[in-house]
Amino acid sequence: MRTTGHITADSLMTLEAYAKWRKAHQAEMRALRQLRSVALTEHVWVQFESEATIRYQIQEMLRIEKVFEEEGIAQEIEAYLPLVPTGTHWKATLMLAYPDPQEREAALAQLIGVEDRVFVVVEGHARVDALADEDLDRENGTKTSAVHFVRFELTPAMRADVKAGAQVTLGCDHPYCTVQTAIAPETRASLAADLH
Numbered sequence: 001m002r003t004t005g006h007i008t009a010d011s012l013m014t015l016e017a018y019a020k021w022r023k024a025h026q027a028e029m030r031a032l033r034q035l036r037s038v039a040l041t042e043h044v045w046v047q048f049e050s051e052a053t054i055r056y057q058i059q060e061m062l063r064i065e066k067v068f069e070e071e072g073i074a075q076e077i078e079a080y081l082p083l084v085p086t087g088t089h090w091k092a093t094l095m096l097a098y099p100d101p102q103e104r105e106a107a108l109a110q111l112i113g114v115e116d117r118v119f120v121v122v123e124g125h126a127r128v129d130a131l132a133d134e135d136l137d138r139e140n141g142t143k144t145s146a147v148h149f150v151r152f153e154l155t156p157a158m159r160a161d162v163k164a165g166a167q168v169t170l171g172c173d174h175p176y177c178t179v180q181t182a183i184a185p186e187t188r189a190s191l192a193a194d195l196h
Contacts, residue, residue, distance in 0.1 A: 007055055007081055009073045015066070018059045029056050035190055038170050040179050043107065046118070046150075046170060047093040048191055049083045082135060083149060087196040088159070094118060094132075094148040108143040110176045115139075115148035117174040122158040123167040159195040162188070 013021060029052075036048040047053070058076050067073060085091045094115055098104035115132035122128070130150035138145035154162070162168060168188050171180035183191070 005051070007051065007058065007077055007084065009070065009077065012055070012062070012073065012077075013059060015063060015068055018063055022059075022063070029053075032056075032190075035187055038181065038183055038187060040118075040170065040172055040181060041177060043096060043098050044111075044114070044172065044177055044179075045095055045097070047095065048187075048194075049085065049091050049093060050190075050194055051084050054080050054084045085194045087194070089151050089153045090120070090191060090194060091149070091151050094130075094150050096144070096146045098146075104146070105143070107176075108146060111174060112139055112142075112144045114144060114172065114174045114177055115150060117177070118150055118170075118172045120152045121169040121171070121180075122154065122161055123169075124161060125155070125158050128152050128154060128158070154195065162195060163192045 012018075032050075033047065033053055033056075036050065036053065037045055038048070039045040058080050061067070061076050061080075062073060065072070067076065083091050083093070096104075096107065096111060096114070098107050115130065115138070118130040118132075119127045120130075130152055132148050132150045134151065135149065138148055165188075168183045168191070169180050170183055172178065
């Protein structure tokens with residue numbers, strides 16, 4: 001999938017071209033998404049997005065919904081474009097995945113506010129709290145959403161240290177989800193490529 005630095009209708013593949021490309025590259029894209037996913041717990045994980053992952057998501061949505069008209073393509077781009085990092089931060093999808101419906105209902109009630117308690121720490125620097133759901137609120141008084149969109153804004157010094165190989169920790173300090181995990185070197189290298 002060709003990345004251009006900006007996703008436009010002209011830079012996307014037609015449905016026919018994407019169908020052919022998808023057959024040859026679907027495993028590669030799954031591997032990229034897995035590389036950029038970090039599990040905080042068995043049920044809480046963060047998918048760090050990139051131009052490639054968002055471009056793939058848009059193409060998938062166009063394929064699934066069989067969208068080929070300009071207006072529909074523009075709507076998909078408008079929906080997903082805010083998730084593409086621009087060089088000074090990481091953007092990610094925070095997912096709360098509970099297969100059992102009753103367990104999910106109870107967990108989403110307990111985890112209200114979890115999106116505001118996720119953070120990253122670049123070795124040698126202060127913690128960076130997630131800026132969550134900047135487009136709209138995704139919770140109510142009784143439960144949170146299973147999907148949130150977060151941004152981690154990094155200082156120039158943090159970005160330089162990440163690119164130089166500094167350790168990065170992802171964590172959460174919500175009362176019902178208190179955890180920290182070191183981001184694996186190969187994932188960190190992929191995330192470093194997003195920064196300038």
